[in-house]
Amino acid sequence: MRREFRLPDVGEGLTEAEIVRWHVKAGDDVKVNQIVVEIETAKSIVELPIPWDGVVAGLLADEGQTVDVGVPIIAVDTEPAAGEPAGGEPAAGEPAGATAAAGPAALSQPADRAKALADDLVPKPPAEGAVEPGAHGSPAPKEERQAVLVGYGVKTGATKRRPRKGATAATAATAAIPATPVANPRRVEVDGAPAAAPAAAPAPAPPAPAGGVPGAISVLAKPPVRKLAKDLGVDLTTITGTGPQGSITREDVHAAAATPTAAPAAAPAEATPAPRTATAPAAQALEERVPVKGVRKMMAAAMVSSAYTAPHVTEFLQIDVTRTMEAVQRLRALPDFAEVKVSPLLLVAKAVLTAARRHPMINSSWDEQAQEIVVKHYVNLGIAAATPRGLVVPNVKDAHALSLPDLARSLTELAETARAGRTQPADMAGGTITITNVGVFGVDTGTPILNPGEAAILAFGQVRDLPWVVDGELAVRKVTTLSLSFDHRIVDGELGSRFLRDVGDMLEDPLRIMAWS
Structure with a gap:
């Protein structure tokens, strides 16, 4: 039969404890009084023994989780005691199917409690033929599919691209003309007005220098790279690309995020950039938050009480x-x-x-x-x-x-x-x-x-x-x-x-x- 070991009160009226480290895992054999877990109470680290012999059916609390006293933290499959029904069979005098008819109250019976716990511990198998969404060979979802960049999976649902700022009727008309595929990455304008769309031509013209448009700085980067830089708080204009035609790659963005931000080179007087805020990784490194719990929480409460009482x-x-x-x-x-x-x-x-x-x-x-x-x-x-x-x-x-x-x-x-x-x-x-x-x-x-x-x-x-x-x-x-x-x-x-x-x-x-x- 399956038994649940509940978190005991190991101190003087303690109400909760943190799971520090498990000494066992699901499937391990355990003996009576074997140490299975270390917990941190408001006073100290305590080792808890298991009161039964059996096999660990599952760990009901994760390391680092704070659990209230009385909540089950581990389930163990044990041999049924004398006089107890085994295998979830109804006790003598109890009609078959009574447990099923009892509804939620049936969970109070050991066999049904064990079954419910097993259902929670054992993950449900995927439906026949099911594959992780977006993986190669997966069945097409019912939603409308929309093609995205090669190597970035399939995006479900219909979406509409946000119009570019400053787009004119001329640029819209130009956009309607099928573009000729090119090997070079597309040009992206940041921190300034977008560049005017070039006239239709059999082949694209070479990139113009950034100084051609006052206040505009051109970088070569694909949209996924731009999104990665935005998520990491990296300024693309401060990166020297190592890709084709000097384009910026994902590796360049990760390298820039991992190194301290250097002061940008002096810009021409006529194109002074606006002051920039600190990047997200740099801001996060300046502060650290430590949870107040366990021994430290008790110490803080005791010191405050003592200082303001005596x-x-x-x-x-x-x-x-x-x-x-x-x-x-x-x-x-x-x-x-x-x-x-x-x-x-x-x-x-x-x-x-x-x-x-x-x-x-x-x-x-x-x-x-x-x-x-x-x-x-x-x-x-x-x-x-x-x-x-x-x-x-x-x-x-x-x-x-x-x-x-x-x-x-x-x-x-x-x-x-x-x-x-x-x-x-x-x-x-x-x-x-x-x-x-x-x-x-x-x-x-x-x-x-x-x-x-x-x-x-x-x-x-x-x-x-x-x-x-x-x-x-x-x-x-x-x-x-x-x-x-x-x-x-x-x-x-x-x-x-x-x-x-x-x-x-x-x-x-x-x-x-x-x-x-």
């Missing part, structure tokens, strides 16, 4: 972290940290955890509905991570209870998962305080925006060699700048300053982390 205050502190950098080098040499990455961020995180235990109000949230401050005696430490799909803030659960090696492993796994785009919604929920490391981008400091639901966020800037006064003497030291943004409804200036000063003291002398833990 009154932000930011404080800055420049500190000497020479001892912290020395401690990082010593930690890297210890066997306990042999298989993990040890960076200054590890000691910054430990300092934040220690300072949050000393000042619990910094690790809290504002409950608008209850008009209460929720003080949290646990720390889910968030680390802001920039990814190609947008900013995500996964957090280390119960970071306050981890040893330094375990904290180092958790931070390493968190960063690798975020860069790979595999952060799950549960990993980003429940954060209590956040660190953003702007120093990795060569930035000294910033004014970070609070992660929604939190009261504080610490920015850690780049570490640089700067002149510093040590014991009354000038020396070159490792210096960085910390900045702390906090919700002024919860954290006043004194609490924010004490917390930031404690973090700075521990990074100036890492022994304080041990003393205050």
